[in-house]
Structures are given as structure tokens and as C-alpha cells.
Amino acid sequence: MLLTNIIHQILDFFASLGYLGVALGLMIEVIPSEIVLAYAGYLVAGGHINFVGAVVAGVIGGTIAQLFLYWLGYFGGRPIIEKYGKYILINKHHLDLAEKWFSKYGVGVVFTARFIPIVRHAISIPAGLAKMPIGKFSLYTVIAIIPWSILFVLIGEKLGKNWETAKEVLTPYTPMIAVIAAALLVVYFLIKKLVSKK
Numbered sequence: 001m002l003l004t005n006i007i008h009q010i011l012d013f014f015a016s017l018g019y020l021g022v023a024l025g026l027m028i029e030v031i032p033s034e035i036v037l038a039y040a041g042y043l044v045a046g047g048h049i050n051f052v053g054a055v056v057a058g059v060i061g062g063t064i065a066q067l068f069l070y071w072l073g074y075f076g077g078r079p080i081i082e083k084y085g086k087y088i089l090i091n092k093h094h095l096d097l098a099e100k101w102f103s104k105y106g107v108g109v110v111f112t113a114r115f116i117p118i119v120r121h122a123i124s125i126p127a128g129l130a131k132m133p134i135g136k137f138s139l140y141t142v143i144a145i146i147p148w149s150i151l152f153v154l155i156g157e158k159l160g161k162n163w164e165t166a167k168e169v170l171t172p173y174t175p176m177i178a179v180i181a182a183a184l185l186v187v188y189f190l191i192k193k194l195v196s197k198k
Contacts, residue, residue: 001105002019007031007035010025010030010031010091011025011031011035011036014036014039014046015039015043018048018049019049019053019054019056020057022036022037022040022043022049022054022058022061022065023058023060023061024061025039025040025056025061026057026058026061026062026064026065027061027062027064027065028065029093029121029156030089032137033058033062033148033152034152035063035164036058037058037148037149037152037153037156038152038155038156038159038163038164039151039156040054040057040058040152040153040156041054041152041153041154041155041156041157041158041159041163042156042159042160042161042163043155044153044156044157044158045156045158045160046160051154051157054072054149054151055074055146055150055153057167058145058149058152059142059145059146059149060152062141062145062148062149063142064126064140064144065142066121066141066145067124067137067138067141069090069121069122069124069125069128070124070125070127070128070132070134070137071128072125073124073125073126073127073128073129073130074129074131075128076131078095078129082095090121090122090153094119094122095122095125097119097122097130098119098122098123098125098126099117099126099168101113101123101126102111102123102126102127102130103126107127107136107137107140108140110123110124110125110127110132110137110140110141110143110144111140111141111143111144112187113147114141114144114145115144115148124137125142133143138171156176178179
């Protein structure tokens with residue numbers, strides 16, 4: 001109950017900042033992005049902000065958050081992540097899994113992993129460790145965050161006052177989303193393999 005109250009107070013503060021609040025909520029990652037975006041959808045339903053603005057703010061904030069993790073990996077290296085990762089909710093298991101995926105599937109996983117639990121946030125770190133070009137990383141990240149933002153803002157808008165159940169509403173569809181993301185990863189991998197052969 002105390003944690004719920006704290007989250008509500010933080011969200012109320014973000015709401016008072018409008019679009020900037022939505023972006024900040026995603027940038028600092030103190031609350032999961034799904035909750036921040038669903039709350040943004042609730043604000044859209046109440047007429048406080050508009051849908052397009054909420055999505056744009058979500059994409060900007062989400063991208064900056066991932067760029068921070070990328071730079072952390074790029075300049076700090078694995079020892080820094082292992083030491084301080086717990087403060088950004090990333091543990092050694094998350095990092096190991098993300099590195100394994102990045103090593104196996106290459107840069108394309110930066111897009112597909114955004115839709116898969118556990119590795120969704122951590123994948124930016126091995127991208128930084130591998131010195132992936134910042135332009136390519138940013139492009140793949142933005143392309144993935146756009147549908148993610150649209151989805152949760154839309155759900156939050158439709159649910160209105162019941163926005164807090166957004167994650168539960170989407171849960172039954174999570175396996176399907178993961179399968180689609182995995183399929184996209186396989187397609188990318190096959191294309192990459194064909195190109196390398198040529």
C-alpha cells in the first residue's frame with residue numbers, strides 16, 4: 001500500500017509537468033515504462049494531454065533512457081554495470097542473458113529484444129560494450145519504442161480510471177508479442193546470413 005501511494009505521488013508529480021513529465025518518467029525509470037505510458041493514456045482520456053504528444057514524449061524519454069544504458073556500457077564497461085546495475089534494476093543474470101543474445105543475433109536484437117521481458121532494458125548495455133554505432137543503435141531503439149509507446153498509451157486511454165490494470169490486460173498477449181519479436185529476429189538473422197554469403 002505504501003509503495004502504491006509513493007508511485008501515485010510520483011505519477012501525480014509527472015502529470016503536473018505534462019509532456020515533460022511523461023518523458024522524465026521514462027527517462028529516470030523509477031517506475032516501469034508500461035505504468036508511466038498507461039498513466040499517460042489516462043491523462044489523454046481526461047483531456048490533459050493529447051495522444052500524439054503523449055506518444056512522442058514517451059518515445060523521447062524511452063530513447064534517452066536506453067541511450068544512458070548504452071553509454072554506461074560504452075564508457076563504463078561490465079565492471080561498472082555489475083557494481084551499480086542494481087540501482088537501475090539490472091542484475092548480473094539480466095546482463096548475462098542480454099550479452100548472450102547480442103553475441104548470438106547481432107545488432108538486430110536491439111530492436112526485437114525490446115518486446116521480450118528480462119532482456120528488454122538490459123540489451124542496451126551489451127550494445128554499448130560492443131561499441132555498436134550510436135546512429136544504428138538509436139534508429140533500432142526508436143523504431144521499437146514507437147509501437148511500445150503507442151500500445152500502452154492506447155491501452156491506458158481505453159481503460160481510463162482503470163489504467164493501473166494495463167499490464168494485466170496485456171499479459172495474455174505477451175507470449176504472442178514475444179513470438180512476433182522472435183520471428184522478426186529470425187527473419188533478420190536469415191537476411192543477414194544471406195547477405196554475408198553474397
